Amino acid sequence: MGVEVSVEGLTKSFGSQNIWRDVSLTLPTGEVSALLGPSGTGKSVFLKTLIGLLHPEQGSVVIDGTDITQCSAKELYEIRKLFGVLFQDGALFGSMSLFDNIAFPLREHTKKKEDEVRDIVMEKIDLVGLTGAEDKLPGEISGGMRKRAGLARALVLDPQIILCDEPDSGLDPVRTAYISQLLIDINAQIDATILIVTHNINIARTIPDNIGMLFRKELVMFGPREQLLTSEQPVVKQFLSGDRFGPIGMSEEKDSAVQAAEEAMQAAGIGGGGTKDDFSEIIAQVQPNPGMPERKAVARHRERVHEMLHTLPPNAQEAIRRSMEEEDRMRAEADAHAADQNGDNNNVPVAAGQQSGEWTSADDYAGNDAPTQSWSTPPGAGAADNTTTQPIDTGRHVQQPTDGRSQ
Numbered sequence: 001m002g003v004e005v006s007v008e009g010l011t012k013s014f015g016s017q018n019i020w021r022d023v024s025l026t027l028p029t030g031e032v033s034a035l036l037g038p039s040g041t042g043k044s045v046f047l048k049t050l051i052g053l054l055h056p057e058q059g060s061v062v063i064d065g066t067d068i069t070q071c072s073a074k075e076l077y078e079i080r081k082l083f084g085v086l087f088q089d090g091a092l093f094g095s096m097s098l099f100d101n102i103a104f105p106l107r108e109h110t111k112k113k114e115d116e117v118r119d120i121v122m123e124k125i126d127l128v129g130l131t132g133a134e135d136k137l138p139g140e141i142s143g144g145m146r147k148r149a150g151l152a153r154a155l156v157l158d159p160q161i162i163l164c165d166e167p168d169s170g171l172d173p174v175r176t177a178y179i180s181q182l183l184i185d186i187n188a189q190i191d192a193t194i195l196i197v198t199h200n201i202n203i204a205r206t207i208p209d210n211i212g213m214l215f216r217k218e219l220v221m222f223g224p225r226e227q228l229l230t231s232e233q234p235v236v237k238q239f240l241s242g243d244r245f246g247p248i249g250m251s252e253e254k255d256s257a258v259q260a261a262e263e264a265m266q267a268a269g270i271g272g273g274g275t276k277d278d279f280s281e282i283i284a285q286v287q288p289n290p291g292m293p294e295r296k297a298v299a300r301h302r303e304r305v306h307e308m309l310h311t312l313p314p315n316a317q318e319a320i321r322r323s324m325e326e327e328d329r330m331r332a333e334a335d336a337h338a339a340d341q342n343g344d345n346n347n348v349p350v351a352a353g354q355q356s357g358e359w360t361s362a363d364d365y366a367g368n369d370a371p372t373q374s375w376s377t378p379p380g381a382g383a384a385d386n387t388t389t390q391p392i393d394t395g396r397h398v399q400q401p402t403d404g405r406s407q
């Protein structure tokens, strides 16, 4: 099971350049969270600070009861074993085969015998759909395959916390969907706490339980995904729609003259090129593949969100109720479908909300970057799981929005 990561009052600078200040958030146990933010706002720096590769000048990062900003090098070494990190470029050693790259953490951090190492590495290679490519060098494979090899390496020590820096960068939309699904399936299987740094709005809309956003050296917000997706904050709306007009400029700050010019252009009917999608129309969250265990974090997330619901802005509350009702409806449909398919005595759990056809065979994909069949049905699939997800109380609560910034 994953562990909670609790960040309090974190501030990081390089020399006189402050990157962000007073960042506080909690990555809840086993939940999937995403961190958004314009380029250069320090998302990668944040990830590196979470694993103690960079040292903040203020604040704490508490993992499994240890503040890694204060602990000894030995304690930090132990805490790091809880992490699996997928770096932006996969961070593979160019002169080593994929097998040796993926085996590296096992050989470095454990005393496992070579045949044990082989078993674990081959299992992870299979999980990410790279069977047959284990002897290739990183330079001989596509960017998507390198990404998946990086993910396999991040998984070999059975991490309780998985950090992914832009898992979609350099991937086409289909491979992005596969790697996103894989993260959800891994979460269902090992209940690891996951943080994904991404610019990909589709990932942000459909994968995480929680979303945060960095802008102008601050954490603008962090909460249930519906909170950010329904936010009225100009920076959030601009980021989601990908519009030129708004507080985000090519460099960090836009001066008042530029903003006035933009307003004049908008008044003249000139658009900023952003999508007109309505992000407050919440899309159902991606569910684990059929045969996967249910995500244990879903029940915990619901309980947590239920407790904090009254503190959220009214439109976020409404969106949360709607999306949970939709999930319950999809779950009921999936259960009914499974009962039809397998007879009433069927005990095989069906992933909540899984729609038939949503996850089809990978055979449709051609080329050497095509996921193997095993990628679509990872090993361990079918393990029974008792976790049940309680429906959220959709009754009305006293509404006391406290996120004053969101208006």
Ligand SMILES: Nc1ncnc2c1ncn2[C@@H]1O[C@H](COP(=O)(O)OP(=O)(O)OP(=O)(O)O)[C@@H](O)[C@H]1O
Residues within 6 Å of the ligand: 014, 019, 037, 038, 039, 040, 041, 042, 043, 044, 045, 046
């Ligand atoms: N080791 C370092 N020394 C000095 N400055 C650094 C270091 N690492 C990062 N920075 C600076 O910190 C800032 C934030 O960088 P970071 O890579 O975290 O941004 P980001 O939000 O992840 O960007 P992108 O979305 O483009 O990947 C940048 O100005 C970068 O130059």
